[in-house]
Amino acid sequence: MGMEYQNMKLQSLPAGLVIDNFIKGIDSYSYEDYLGEFVNASSFYRAKSNQQPYVHPTKEAHGECDCISHNYQMDFKLIASSSMLQAKNLFSPQIITKNGVTFYCVPKKRAINPDYKPIKATRIFAALRGLSIDDFVAIRNRDNLPQGIEQDIKHLIITLETNKHLLTFFPYYFHFDDNDDFKLGLQIAIDGLNSDFRKALNYREQLLPMRDTYLCFIYLRHFIITQWHDGKLHFTETVPIEKSPLFMKLLDLSDDGFAGDM
Known part of the structure; x- marks a missing residue:
C-alpha cells in the first residue's frame, strides 16, 4: 500500500507512557518528565530559552508552568480523552x-x-470532526454532562483555555506499512491533524491570541513538533525518541514496540 492518507496507521501509546507511575518498581514519573527531555533536546526550544535548560518546578502550588527557563515557559497537556x-x-x-x-x-x-x-x-480526534466553534462554546457551557463523548470534548476545551504557552502532546504513533518517504509521511500526518484539530485550535487562538500553541506527536521514532499559526499547524522540528532516556525506558518496559519500525 502506498503512502496516502487512507493508509496511515495510528497506534495509541501504551499505558506505561501516558498514565503517571503506571509502571511499578521505578522512580516516580509522569509524561511531563519525558516531554521535558524532548524539549531540552530541541534546538527550536533551546533557542527560545537563549540556550538555557528548561526545568520542571519542584512545586506548582501557584500555577507555575510545567517547563520553565529564564526566557520562556510552557505548560504540558495530553490531548487524549x-x-x-x-x-x-x-x-x-x-x-x-x-x-x-x-x-x-x-x-x-x-x-x-x-x-x-x-x-x-472516545477517540478525541474523531469526536471533533464536524464540530464548529459554536458547538465548542455550547458544549463548554453545559453542566453535569454524563461520561462520554461530550464530557471528553469539554475537558479538551478547558485544556485549550489554559492561559499559558501550551505544548500539547497527542499520544499516538503515526506510521505506514511502507515507510519509504519520511517527509511525505510526516506531511500526511500533519495534514490529518490539521483536519481534525483546526476548529479546536482556532477556538484557542480566538480566546488567547497572544499564547503560543504546539502540538507534538510521534512519527517513525521521532518526536515531532508542530506550531499553530496562520490558521494551521506547521512543521517545526524532529527530535529522535532516543534523545529521551525516560521515554526509551518506559517504551522498553512496556514491551509494546512501535509497529512499522525501520
Missing part, C-alpha cells in the same frame, strides 16, 4: 519491574470481576 486514559489504566496489563526482571500481570479490571464495567473510550 479522559475515557481513553481511564480505559488504558484499568484494562492494560499491569507492569512491575524488580531486580532486572519485568512482570506483566493481569489488568486492574477484568470481565470476571464483579464490579467490571466496559468503557466506551
